[in-house]
Amino acid sequence: MTSTLSRLPALVPPPVDLPPRAAELRAQVRAFLAAEREAGAWSPRADVWLSGWDERFTKELGRRGWLGMTIPTGYGGGGATPLDRYVVTEELLAAGAPVAAHWVADRQIGPTLMRFGTEEQRQKFLPGIAAGEVYFGIGMSEPDSGSDLASVRTKAEKVDGGWELTGTKVWTSGAHQAHAFFALARSAPKDDTNRHAGLSQFIVDLHAPGVQIRPIPIITGAHHFNEVVFDHVVIPDSMVLGEIGSGWHQVTSELAFERSGPERFLSTYPLLAALIGELTAGPVDAGTRRQVGALVSRVWALRRMSLAIAGALESGEAPELAAAVVKDLGTRYENEVVDAARLFVATPPDPGAPDGFARLLADAIQHAPGFTLRGGTNEVLRGIVARGMGLR
Amino acid sequence: MNTELTELAESVFADAASSDTGFDAKLWKTLEETGLARLTLPGDSGGSEASFADAAIVLSAAGAHAARVPLVETDMQAGWLLTSAGIPIPDGPLTLAAGDLDIARTHERASGTLHRVPWARSAGIVMLAGDSVLLFDPAGLTVTDGSNVAEEPRDTVTVDGAVTAASIGDHAGTELRLRGALGRACLIAGAARGALASSVQYAGERVQFGRPIGKLQAIQQMLALAASEVAAAGAATEAAARAADADGMLGAQFAIASAKARASQAAGEVARIAHQVHGAIGFTREYDLRLVTTRLWAWRDEDGSEAEWNDVVGTMALEAGADGLWPLITGTP
Numbered sequence: 001m002t003s004t005l006s007r008l009p010a011l012v013p014p015p016v017d018l019p020p021r022a023a024e025l026r027a028q029v030r031a032f033l034a035a036e037r038e039a040g041a042w043s044p045r046a047d048v049w050l051s052g053w054d055e056r057f058t059k060e061l062g063r064r065g066w067l068g069m070t071i072p073t074g075y076g077g078g079g080a081t082p083l084d085r086y087v088v089t090e091e092l093l094a095a096g097a098p099v100a101a102h103w104v105a106d107r108q109i110g111p112t113l114m115r116f117g118t119e120e121q122r123q124k125f126l127p128g129i130a131a132g133e134v135y136f137g138i139g140m141s142e143p144d145s146g147s148d149l150a151s152v153r154t155k156a157e158k159v160d161g162g163w164e165l166t167g168t169k170v171w172t173s174g175a176h177q178a179h180a181f182f183a184l185a186r187s188a189p190k191d192d193t194n195r196h197a198g199l200s201q202f203i204v205d206l207h208a209p210g211v212q213i214r215p216i217p218i219i220t221g222a223h224h225f226n227e228v229v230f231d232h233v234v235i236p237d238s239m240v241l242g243e244i245g246s247g248w249h250q251v252t253s254e255l256a257f258e259r260s261g262p263e264r265f266l267s268t269y270p271l272l273a274a275l276i277g278e279l280t281a282g283p284v285d286a287g288t289r290r291q292v293g294a295l296v297s298r299v300w301a302l303r304r305m306s307l308a309i310a311g312a313l314e315s316g317e318a319p320e321l322a323a324a325v326v327k328d329l330g331t332r333y334e335n336e337v338v339d340a341a342r343l344f345v346a347t348p349p350d351p352g353a354p355d356g357f358a359r360l361l362a363d364a365i366q367h368a369p370g371f372t373l374r375g376g377t378n379e380v381l382r383g384i385v386a387r388g389m390g391l392r
Numbered sequence: 393m394n395t396e397l398t399e400l401a402e403s404v405f406a407d408a409a410s411s412d413t414g415f416d417a418k419l420w421k422t423l424e425e426t427g428l429a430r431l432t433l434p435g436d437s438g439g440s441e442a443s444f445a446d447a448a449i450v451l452s453a454a455g456a457h458a459a460r461v462p463l464v465e466t467d468m469q470a471g472w473l474l475t476s477a478g479i480p481i482p483d484g485p486l487t488l489a490a491g492d493l494d495i496a497r498t499h500e501r502a503s504g505t506l507h508r509v510p511w512a513r514s515a516g517i518v519m520l521a522g523d524s525v526l527l528f529d530p531a532g533l534t535v536t537d538g539s540n541v542a543e544e545p546r547d548t549v550t551v552d553g554a555v556t557a558a559s560i561g562d563h564a565g566t567e568l569r570l571r572g573a574l575g576r577a578c579l580i581a582g583a584a585r586g587a588l589a590s591s592v593q594y595a596g597e598r599v600q601f602g603r604p605i606g607k608l609q610a611i612q613q614m615l616a617l618a619a620s621e622v623a624a625a626g627a628a629t630e631a632a633a634r635a636a637d638a639d640g641m642l643g644a645q646f647a648i649a650s651a652k653a654r655a656s657q658a659a660g661e662v663a664r665i666a667h668q669v670h671g672a673i674g675f676t677r678e679y680d681l682r683l684v685t686t687r688l689w690a691w692r693d694e695d696g697s698e699a700e701w702n703d704v705v706g707t708m709a710l711e712a713g714a715d716g717l718w719p720l721i722t723g724t725p
Contacts, residue, residue: 004589005402005456011623015630017638026724094718269718277714284710290699293706297653300646300705300721301624304631322623329620382616383609389592389619391606 009388012322015304016311022087029091032064036097043355044096044270047367049263050173050224050374052098055132061092062132067102071110076127082314086307090262096270096360100174100224105129105136108257109182116242116250121203125180137172139183139204139228140251147380149184150195150248154230156185156202162237163187163202165230171374175213175226180205183230184247199247203239204230220351220366253318258375260309260323265302265330267371268337271360272299275341278357288344295340302330321388324381331371331378338364397446400426401453409457411680413543415514416460420485423461429485430467437475439467448578448633452626455582455691456589458683460544462487462511464575464695469568470518477525477558487515489549490568502526503552510694512547513537520564529554540694542686563642570641572695573652574632580655580691581625586684587666588622591615594670594681611669618665621658628654635723646708646720653701656692663688 036042036057045052061067069085071077078084089107092099110129113122128134145151154167165185172181181204188198206213210233216225242250272295279292305326312319341361342349349362372378386392404426408419423429432447433439447468454463462485470486489506509517513535517528532553540546592615595606605611632651635644663685667674674681692698712720719725 004593005406005586008585008589008592011619012627015627015634017634023724026722090722273714273717276709276712276717280710280713286703289706289710290702291706292709293649293653293702293704294657296709296717296721297628297650297702297705298624298657300650301628301631301654303721305623305627308627325620325623328616329624379613382613385616385619386606386612389615391592391595391612391615 007390009321011325012305013308013312013317013319015308016083016314018083018087018307019081022084025084026087026091028064029066029088032060033091033095033097036060037095042098044273044360045098045355046096046271046360046364047267047370048093048096048270049099049103049267050367050370051100051222051363052096053100053174053177054098055101057098058101058132058135060132061088061099061102062130067106067132068110068126068130071114071126071130075122076130077110078130082310083307086262086310090266090303093262093266094269094273101135101177102129102132103263104138104173104178104181105134107261107263108138108254109136111257112182112241112250112254115253116201116246118238120238121241125203128179134180135174135178137175137178137181137206137226137228139169139172139181141169141171143168143170147377149251150199152184152186152199154183154185156187156200156235158187159234163200163235163240165202165204165233165235167230169228169230170216170225172226172228173224175206175228176215176223178206181228182241183228184251187244187247196248198245199251200244201241201247201250202235203241204233204235205239208233208235210234218367219369252320255376256309256313256318256320256323259327259381260306260313260319262303262306264327264375265299265306265333267331267367268334268364269299271341271357271364272296272337274357274360275337275344278345278347291340291344295336298333298336302326302333306330321385324376324384324388327375328378328381328385334364334371335368338368394446394449397442398449398453401428401450402456404428405453405457405459408459411683412460414460414545415462415485415511417514419459420461423463429461429463430471430481432467433471433475433481437471437481439471439475444574444633444636445630447575448581448630451575451578452582452585452629455579455584455687456586456684458542458583458586458687461485462515464572464579465510465515468571468575470516472571473518473520473525473560473564473568474527476564477560479525479527479556479558482516482527485511485515487511487517488568488572489517489519490572500554500557502528502532502555504550506549506551508538508546509549511545512549513545517549520560520568523559523562523564524557525560525564527556529556540690542683542690544687544690566645567641569696570636570645570648573701574629574636574641574648576691576695577625577629577632577648577652577655580659580688581622581629583684583687583691584622584625584655584658584662587662587681587688588615588618590681590684591618591666591669594674598671605669614665614669618662621661625655625658625662646705647723649701649704649708652696653698653705656698656701659688659692660698
């Protein structure tokens with residue numbers, strides 16, 4: 001068994017502890033959230049990072065230095081670490097606070113601009129991201145390119161002074177309210193021997209001439225997703241992100257940030273808390289208590305795994321395999337919470353309720369299909385894990 | 393991570409791996425020589441004064457290679473009890489008798505019956521009775537063999553003889569229970585890793601339909617699910633061990649209870665997938681997969697069953713209530 005065991009890859013980075021200053025930061029965030037709730041500014045909701053668009057709230061966070069925390073101070077950021085940011089984001093998600101407006105910009109646009117952006121691009125976008133005033137979407141998927149991202153067909157053709165984009169992006173959350181997104185496009189003809197070559201990323205102003213944004217309502221009828229159509233949209237050379245032809249490498253390094261964060265297991269946390277609230281209103285039998293314990297032990301373990309990845313990101317690593325593991329396990333967990341809530345409490349879901357258990361349950365049920373699809377389907381992620389173990 | 397210790401532990405336990413049953417005296421000698429046998433105990437008790445994070449590394453390796461030694465019992469339970477009570481530690485492996493005991497005692501003699509004592513036939517027996525730590529004189533013991541589902545000794549011991557007794561402070565029982573749970577969870581995390589490694593290896597070798605079964609997406613998906621369980625068990629136990637180092641056993645109660653519960657949940661899932669991937673050969677006595685899967689089945693319900701630790705976590709969560717749950721999970725009130 002020796003050689004077998006040593007061939008197994010490390011599935012999670014080594015554990016980390018939060019720095020002592022994290023406790024103070026956490027206390028500040030909790031005090032702010034308590035005051036917001038006291039004032040009735042919003043009600044806790046499930047899946048807030050998709051559906052909770054609240055620009056006032058986002059600007060409040062920016063004012064307090066809780067957006068763009070890892071962006072250097074010279075660009076208006078906090079000059080803090082990924083673990084500091086982790087503390088703030090997990091507190092916001094656990095509280096069910098409306099974080100959708102800044103979510104993509106804060107999570108992956110800021111770090112990606114720091115990694116691949118030009119000085120001009122950083123100056124242009126980072127201060128606004130950190131202030132909670134500039135919002136971004138994601139421009140990866142297309143009608144015929146979902147899990148198979150390398151098959152994107154949006155075409156970028158070189159023109160004088162820039163690139164002309166033609167094609168369609170889909171599932172872009174918040175495109176109708178955001179300022180810009182990173183579009184992944186094919187800048188050189190497809191090479192069947194190297195599918196990942198010839199892809200590039202462009203920073204697209206969503207208000208530019210030739211950009212059309214159409215809603216794609218989700219099951220509930222709510223408008224979060226959009227189709228973004230480019231009809232000969234000219235992108236100046238100064239808005240090419242990173243290197244022409246390096247789009248694949250850039251996108252995959254963005255994914256380690258996208259897949260391992262607390263939003264991959266906390267989308268239904270407000271429902272779990274409400275479930276505990278419902279249960280404590282009366283007597284709890286041993287069987288239910290044990291199942292609650294199992295459920296709580298699982299979210300505790302997920303958090304430790306996700307924190308370990310944040311620690312690895314902090315040391316400059318991009319643990320792709322571990323991020324895939326957390327996202328697979330975490331998004332299935334989000335569904336487990338929904339089932340537990342249904343089975344332990346006999347209150348039916350009520351999408352018309354203003355807040356509380358019945359509303360959280362309704363939202364969670366209706367949003368659940370997205371959990372295991374967005375950011376790479378769980379089946380594709382398991383393929384990444386299988387490859388990491390040498391099976392593919 | 394302590395790379396040197398990881399390599400030492402992997403090599404020591406890999407060298408000893410075999411499909412035999414019963415106490416592995418040769419391995420125990422090596423563990424004593426390398427300082428791994430009493431890893432976390434103080435130096436004047438013959439220990440190596442290592443952290444629980446280090447113990448997690450060693451126990452995970454022991455679990456992965458199905459080591460046949462009472463490491464948790466000697467180092468984390470019985471050795472700690474004796475040291476805390478000021479009783480000199482006898483040579484050789486030790487074990488802990490606990491739970492449902494019927495024992496009458498004076499200060500120097502005891503009689504009664506101890507049930508399901510791990511490795512009793514091969515180890516010095518220690519127990520906590522109220523606020524007293526007892527070390528039994530082997531001359532007064534009669535051992536009847538028993539086992540768990542992994543064929544590890546879980547013996548019945550009839551006691552009628554001399555004991556060494558000393559008192560111990562409050563909370564010893566709670567701490568002892570947490571120590572057992574932490575140690576057992578680390579063993580589970582290791583055994584789960586061992587079962588996954590065997591399954592990945594087997595899927596790469598077993599050819600059906602003209603190719604290794606590991607090339608089939610159905611198998612790849614199953615093994616990825618097992619990998620996520622192994623990852624969860626590993627991360628949970630490492631985090632709990634660090635919590636015990638930082639906050640003490642009692643301070644780390646929620647982390648340890650959660651880690652034992654989570655590792656036990658992983659145990660069942662990983663064993664199930666490992667057997668499914670191996671097909672019928674894994675279900676045979678001749679094949680070594682059983683060494684780790686039977687341990688997963690046994691250990692998930694030892695040192696507190698999966699149900700008991702789920703209950704501890706559930707009770708803490710319900711006591712915390714809707715608003716207190718998040719502070720409990722983050723360990724920050």
